[in-house]
Amino acid sequence: MKGIAVVGLVASQLAAVTALPPLGYERKLVREALTARDVSGISCSDGPAPVATAPKTNVWAPITPEDNRAVWDLLYNPATGLNLTLPDDATVTDNYIFWIDTIHANKTGVLPYLDGDGPLPPKYARVVIFEGSRSDPGSQEYMVGPLPVGNTTIIQPYDYAFNGGSGGYVPFNARYVDSTKSAIVTPLMTAIMTNISDITQALFNASYFGPSNRSTTLTTTAGTPVSFDGTQQFRNIMFRIPGVASYMTPIDFFLLINCPGTDPSKFSLKGFVTNEQFFETEADLRAAFEAGELAQEYTQTLDQSWALVDYKPELGSRPFDRQPAPSSIELGGKRYAIDMKEKYVEYMGWSYYMSYTRLHGITFYDIKFKGERILYELSLQEAMAQYAGNQPKAANTVYHDTYYSLGVDIATMIEGYDCPFGATFMNVTYHELNASTVNQDAVCLFESDSGYPLSRHRYGGGNTSYPFTRLGVTKGSSLTVRAIATVGNYDYMFDYSFHVDGSIEITVRASGYLQSSFYYPDQGAWGPRIAQATQGSLHDHIINYKADFDILGTENSLQVSELVVVNVTQPWFPELGSFPQMQLNKSMMTVEQQFNWAPNNEAMYVVLNENVTNAWGEPRGYRLVPGKSDLHLTILDSPWSFKNSEFAKSHLAVTRQHDTEPYSNSWQNINLPMAPQHDYSLFFDGESVEKEDLVVWFNLGMHHYTRAEDVPVTLFTEAQSSIQFAPQNFFDRAQDGDLLNRRYIVVDQSTEEGVLNYEDYGVPLPQCMVAPSEPVLEISPTLSYEFEAEL
Structure with missing residues (x-):
């Protein structure tokens, strides 16, 4: 059977290396290092993770x-x-x-x-x-x-978790719009659209006669918010071509309805929007139609095959793409242990508990490194999106994804694609009415190569042909916990990576369908044309997290070290007189506050314990390190997100921990922008944050500058954001010296050619016990080697 092409050089293929042109010192070193030792075979199939025993019962476990x-x-x-x-x-x-x-x-x-x-x-x-x-x-x-x-x-x-004045109560006009609540609006919507079906059929070749009528050829969507303060209720309804990719096929027609309270007899038509015009009554709309003023310049496609995430043969093919892509495999066996009952994990000095809720998905508790607590809680709080545009749906849409029970949408992942082959999978269970649903393989854990060494240095020159005398390099790796939530049109990938140096990295990526708008040439300020009659709608993604730090206890402070430029004179440089130097201006935040990353990243923020120092007298702490695309909401005073989205309006915030402030947002806040059930801004009431139990709230996200490459779906490669928590004087030295996965090479300079003596610390190079036979070596001009082998 013809097998896959194995790219690269492995020990069993070294006999063919003699045919290669000179590769230089570095490649020569690699070849000789490989031949200087025995490569032990290790099975690619490494089995399940070892079993850990949680020291305590998981007190955060979901209800059964x-x-x-x-x-x-x-x-x-x-x-x-x-x-x-x-x-x-x-x-x-x-x-x-x-x-x-x-x-x-x-x-x-x-x-x-x-x-x-x-x-x-x-x-x-x-x-x-x-x-x-x-x-x-x-x-x-x-x-x-x-x-x-x-x-x-x-x-x-x-009631105690909500500070808006009404406790756990939300008025009917602002409460979640479920099917029961929608049902009382449907008759009015159906009657209105049936009356103008001749117009929609003529303009869009489609009509709406109600959700269950077989003659209906349109689907509807009405975003949030549907109220401002709970005293009114409305629907701004967009119509789209139905299908699996309806998000990408909107038509240029909107129905606006006022629908306050529980009595449908009090509901009324607010108006219609099409062709960039507002019509208050059906008569106004019909008059414009009969006058020929509503002709459509662009026709929305009925075919949605172009928007499916499948293979597109019309794009051609790429060389070697019939071979499997590279894969990350945990060669040598899993190096992490799990107590599945308690959802407790141990990995290379790390330990933590995991939990789950339907609103927030995966959460982490009691995160320790080498037995010392870093974080009491690390949890997703909200995934928000706010849109912009000159059409009702785009202009008024703000999403809070906990409103749609984000955790419920964490579902099955595909091994080898969503998660690496051999990853450990976990299920999540949520409850619907009097039953429970299990989403299988909804969370995965896997260790992976960082793609770069953790540490490395090449020392000096010598009297041999090698350009160094010593070389030390340490393997970089991390254990990642991953979940993907498909909330309507978007797929959010949430990663929590625990690195072997004691740092934690949190990353979010977005894929899935754009919520698009109908295309008009004069609306390019809100996004480009991305399909036949479709515009990519400009929007922000803001993902809010909670990090309850307990650095060696609950008496923590937040230190700010600002880079400032000062003019100095130094007697050893008399010819310069006064000249500028940079230095650190250190201070402690004194009260609760929202704040932003410093411009040009000219400030360092460290959560530390002033009462505990390392061997050098420095307070032990963890630094907040900005990664990719750390941002906040662009619009700070929109009527659609006025007071219900305060958490999204700064990069960071620090507060005192209170049991009465467990969340930054209420899942029903979305329909209360003017009178939120839970007001995050009230957290900041002047309390001291010096030597207190601190919570850091932080935002990841993306300004989604939509593009044609968002078709069919947004790509994870670009749409990503991250942050890292890294030790800052928490230890006395870097946490890499106790890692055995390393190589230390010394060149024997007693001979002209030199002999490489290296130490592997008893950790062999991993190799699957799948030996290719009769390797065929092909040399390309770029020195790319392929071995096509029978496996």
């Missing part, structure tokens, strides 16, 4: 399916007085459960258990009930516990 069903049964017990209707039978004037999830235990209750002999904190469920029967209908959150359900279990409002 059994807990979910028991809570459901309790809530539907008439004795509770909640007067619940089954969701399938409910109308907007009934009370019914929307979802059940987990409330993570408060930090003040966890630390005594985690660090001492304190009791195991009780577990509580988080429940959202839509209460349509009350005099002020809306949504109310409850906490139910302790779990498991028993004689001590109580039901009480979950």
Whole structure:
């Protein structure tokens, strides 16, 4: 059987190297180093990760399916007085459960258990009930516990986590738009669109007669927000050509409806938008149509094959592309251990617990390196997008993806593509009504080569033909936890990488379909034409995170070291007189605040413990290191994101840790831009942050400058953002000296040619036990070698 082409040189192929032209000292060194030792064969199939034993019970673990069903049964017990209707039978004037999830235990209750002999904190469920029967209908959150359900279990409002003044309550006009709430708007929308079906058919060759009518040839979408402060409610409805890629096939037609409250008789038409014009009534629209004023310059395609993520033979082919692409494989076996029951991980000095919620996806707790806690919590808080444009949908769209239960959309990944071959996969479980759903292979863990050495140095010259006397190099690697959430049109890839030097890197990437707009030549300021009648809509992605630092305890400070230019005189340079030098101006942040990365990166931010120093007397800490595309929201005073998106309006923020401030945002904040249920700006009330329990909130994201290369979907290579937490005097020296995966080479200079003596510290070069036979060597002008082998 004809096998894959193995690119590169392996030990079993070195006999053919003699046919190569001279490669220089470095390549000569590699060849001789390889031949100077025995390469032990290691199987490519390395099996599951070793088993770890968590030192404590995972107090942040999600509630179980059994807990979910028991809570459901309790809530539907008439004795509770909640007067619940089954969701399938409910109308907007009934009370019914929307979802059940987990409330993570408060930090003040966890630390005594985690660090001492304190009791195991009780577990509580988080429940959202839509209460349509009350005099002020809306949504109310409850906490139910302790779990498991028993004689001590109580039901009480979950109010303490929200600071907007109404606790866990959200008014009906601003509450989540589920199918039950949408159903009361559909009749008006259907009647209006049916009346003008002749117009839409003539203009777009498509019509809308309701979602279940077989004659309907359009699909609808209405974004958020749908209210400003909960006293009104509206829908700005876009129509698109239906199909798997409908995000890419909008038509130039919008229906605007006012729909406050629960009584459909009070709903009304606000107007229509097409051809860059607003028509307040059907009569106005029809008059313009009959006058020939609505002719469309561009026709939206009905074919969506161009927008599928499949092979496109019309683009041609590339040489060697029938061979598998390179893959990352954990040769030699997995170097991390997992307690699957407790979701506890150990890796090269790192240890941490993992948890999951339907809103925030994967979260991390009790992150330690070499037994010392760095972070109590690291968690995604919100994934936001705000659009811009001269059309109703683009102009008014702001998304908060927790509103759509981002964690629920973390689903199966493909081994070898989404995650490397041999990665460890985990499932996630979320609860819908009285049942639970398991998303299989939704999280993966894998160790990978960093793609560069962790440390390296080549020392001096010598009297041999080698241009050095010594060379030391250390392998760079990290363990990554990855999840991908497909929230509607976008696929967000969330990576958390734990590096062997003690640093943590958080990266987010975006792929998936653009939410596009209909194309008009004069609207290029909001994005380019990317298809036949489609414009890529300009927008921002802001992904907000929480990092609750506990650097060697909870008494932490945030040090700012600014680079400043000062004029100095130095007696050893008398001819220069006064000349500029840069130096560090160090200070501590004193109060809670939002702040931005310094221009030109001329400031360093370090969370440290002033009470604990390293061997050199320096406070031990961790630095916040900006990576790719660290940004905040462009528009700071938009009516669509006025006060409900305060977390997105700065690069960074620091606050005191409070159990009453577990989240930066409420998942239902999106429909309350003028009167948020949870106001992040109220976190910053002048409290001291010197030697206190600190939380750093940070944003990753992208200004999405849309382009033709976003077709069919946005590419992960460009749309990415990252940050790193790196030791800053946390240790006495770099954390690479205790790593055995390294090479130290000394040249014996006693002879003219020199002999390479190198130390491998007992770690052999890995090699799969798959030996190619009869290698065929091909030499290209660029010295690229290919061995085509029968495998």
